[in-house]
Amino acid sequence: MDIKEKINELNEELINLRRDFHKHPELGFEEVRTAKKVADYLRDCGLEVTENVAKTGVVGLLKGEKAGKTLMLRADMDALPIQEQNDVEYKSENDGVMHACAHDGHTAMLLVAAKILSEYKSELNGNIKFVFQPNEETAGARKMIEEGVLENPKVDGAFGLHLWTPIESGKIAISHGAVMGGLYEFEVKIKGQGGHTSAPHTAIDPILVASNVVQSVQSIQTREIDPLKPTLIMFGQINGGTATNVIPEEVDLRGTIRYLYRDDPDGEERPKERFERIIKNVCDSHRAEYEIDYIVESPPVYNHKDMVELAYESAQEVLDDKSKIVDYTNLAGEDFGDFSDEVPSTFFFIGTGNKEKGSDFAHHHPRFNIDEDTLANGVEMHVRSALNYLNK
Numbered sequence: 551m552d553i554k555e556k557i558n559e560l561n562e563e564l565i566n567l568r569r570d571f572h573k574h575p576e577l578g579f580e581e582v583r584t585a586k587k588v589a590d591y592l593r594d595c596g597l598e599v600t601e602n603v604a605k606t607g608v609v610g611l612l613k614g615e616k617a618g619k620t621l622m623l624r625a626d627m628d629a630l631p632i633q634e635q636n637d638v639e640y641k642s643e644n645d646g647v648m649h650a651c652a653h654d655g656h657t658a659m660l661l662v663a664a665k666i667l668s669e670y671k672s673e674l675n676g677n678i679k680f681v682f683q684p685n686e687e688t689a690g691a692r693k694m695i696e697e698g699v700l701e702n703p704k705v706d707g708a709f710g711l712h713l714w715t716p717i718e719s720g721k722i723a724i725s726h727g728a729v730m731g732g733l734y735e736f737e738v739k740i741k742g743q744g745g746h747t748s749a750p751h752t753a754i755d756p757i758l759v760a761s762n763v764v765q766s767v768q769s770i771q772t773r774e775i776d777p778l779k780p781t782l783i784m785f786g787q788i789n790g791g792t793a794t795n796v797i798p799e800e801v802d803l804r805g806t807i808r809y810l811y812r813d814d815p816d817g818e819e820r821p822k823e824r825f826e827r828i829i830k831n832v833c834d835s836h837r838a839e840y841e842i843d844y845i846v847e848s849p850p851v852y853n854h855k856d857m858v859e860l861a862y863e864s865a866q867e868v869l870d871d872k873s874k875i876v877d878y879t880n881l882a883g884e885d886f887g888d889f890s891d892e893v894p895s896t897f898f899f900i901g902t903g904n905k906e907k908g909s910d911f912a913h914h915h916p917r918f919n920i921d922e923d924t925l926a927n928g929v930e931m932h933v934r935s936a937l938n939y940l941n942k
């Protein structure tokens with residue numbers, strides 16, 4: 551089979567699938583319509599299909615006729631709570647919900663890859679698990695792992711990808727090691743004691759404590775962790791107080807810790823423990839109390855050396871020009887990190903940024919769009935990576 555020719559034949563179907571998902575976006579763990587369409591399509595390709603994995607997840611299993619390893623290919627299906635501002639004929643029909651992170655493209659690409667790979671059934675040494683994951687934006691991968699997605703048959707390796715507008719159309723980015731940030735989304739409550747601003751000695755001022763916390767934790771990135779290990783502590787929200795002359799009882803701080811290296815298993819280097827220690831000590835020194843909660847915790851996406859080499863080899867087959875395979879890392883979170891913590895994996899980026907086609911907006915922007923001509927690159931990467939992994 552000429553893979554490029556085959557993808558070309560299926561290009562219209564690929565774009566139609568993507569547009570259909572785009573028109574009907576669904577939020578995390580609510581991907582009911584999307585999941586049904588995915589399951590039906592996979593069944594038509596002759597795959598064994600399991601539905602309702604982690605609520606709305608779908609898994610299609612392609613069993614090769616010869617024994618071998620099991621490879622997982624993963625796509626995410628969820629959309630975002632954003633009102634679409636694009637004026638396109640496939641514009642979102644769900645008010646306030648939009649595919650602004652290209653997961654519509656991911657789902658379409660993996661479906662078409664499944665169709666092509668199913669034709670290789672008799673030649674495959676091993677199995678391919680096509681995993682359609684719900685709720686990537688708030689860490690749905692962990693739930694799929696808990697529900698056994700990496701077992702029966704046991705997954706030996708995994709590939710994942712992201713269409714990425716910051717990278718130019720026609721390029722593919724593959725890097726070693728940590729390629730996307732580990733993430734803690736936190737909520738810290740600083741509890742003081744309310745009072746009159748004319749008599750602060752009779753109160754405990756949580757505003758002063760909170761401002762010390764905001765500044766003191768910055769020393770983690772500048773004075774505690776190796777500066778060659780990127781660590782970013784940002785506060786996105788501070789709330790507290792009701793009047794100019796009242797010392798409030800409480801101040802709430804919300805934000806993110808992101809880091810681009812593997813957590814030290816003995817815990818010493820972990821930014822989370824350092825963050826908690828500094829908050830505890832700042833609060834203690836001011837007689838304030840505190841509470842820390844985490845909304846999301848996900849490890850960095852970590853690329854395994856052998857899997858990177860396989861992906862690189864595949865990209866060379868996909869692109870005619872080696873200079874279009876580029877290095878790239880970023881600090882955004884991606885819950886594929888949970889998979890890469892469990893099995894040797896590689897996660898790469900399909901460039902889809904093209905100013906002339908209007909696909910140069912940032913991910914999660916209300917005018918976000920992709921360059922549909924790059925979907926074929928994603929399909930081909932899936933197909934070639936799978937064939938190279940199982941049959942080489």
Ligand SMILES: [Zn+2]
Pocket residue numbers: 650651687913914
């Ligand atoms: Zn996103």
Ligand SMILES: [Zn+2]
Pocket residue numbers: 651652653686712
């Ligand atoms: Zn995404």
